[in-house]
Amino acid sequence: MKLFQGQNLLEFAERFQTDNNCKEYLSSIKWEEGFTCLKCGHTASQIRKDYSRTCNKCSHTETSTANTLFHKVKFGVRKSFFICFEMSTSTKSLSASYMGVRYGLTAKRARLFMHKVREAMQSSGNYPMDGDIHIDEFVVGGKEKGKVGRSYDSKKKKAVCAVELTDKGKIKRMYAIKIDNFSSKELEKIFSKHIAQQSAITTDLWKGYHPLAKEYNITQIESNNGLNFKALHTMIHQVKSWLRTTFSWVSEVNIERYFNEFCYRLNRSQTKKTIFNNLIVRMVKANKIYHTELICR
């Protein structure tokens, strides 16, 4: 099965004309390494018209969407493929109400599915950044503040952002995560998840980074109102204005998902050709997420 490449909407619509076209695509990813029956472990099966597989031994049938993030999607696989295509290839801000209007869904349905997509966009943490890294914290919501004296205002959501720079000081990769406060313990989370120990890390003079210098190679310099962290601050500014203009309200539980989406696209801006396929593979390999989990977590 040929993987879909590129960002051309007409080619996409041509390739995925029916739900069944999409199911065929999903099944080829899902059973790439062959079929194994979930009930009895047998490996021989019949392929059905809708690309489900029926075990030759116990007759258990598994659909191409079962146990993936497309599991029981109410509005059909084709619409969900289009939403994945838009979310992976777009450079624009896509809100749930916009998606709802475009695909004839309620904003609520669109939002739930889009959150599943964002879960799939989450970094595995398997490829930590290992070059020239700049790190800073920021708040979401409320007014921008000077760096003098960290704000501990409980209403503002706090986050920490790390970027890896090229030799020319351009952004290579970026990660942002939500943290509860600006203490060393919280800041350490982005280090352990996304930064390799041998990296050359630069931060401003915030004391929260002092204890981390024991384990990591950290140089602390004056921020000079952000001038010494220009590329990083441009990204922080972008993620904040993206959040502000796209989503009317970003809850504490969902903010990490929005960071996932933003960073996923940014980190793949050089590999746009295969980004849709990459996302579908992630949707298939991820465990299914129930709607209740999406709301409560």
Ligand SMILES: [Zn+2]
């Ligand atoms: Zn079986």
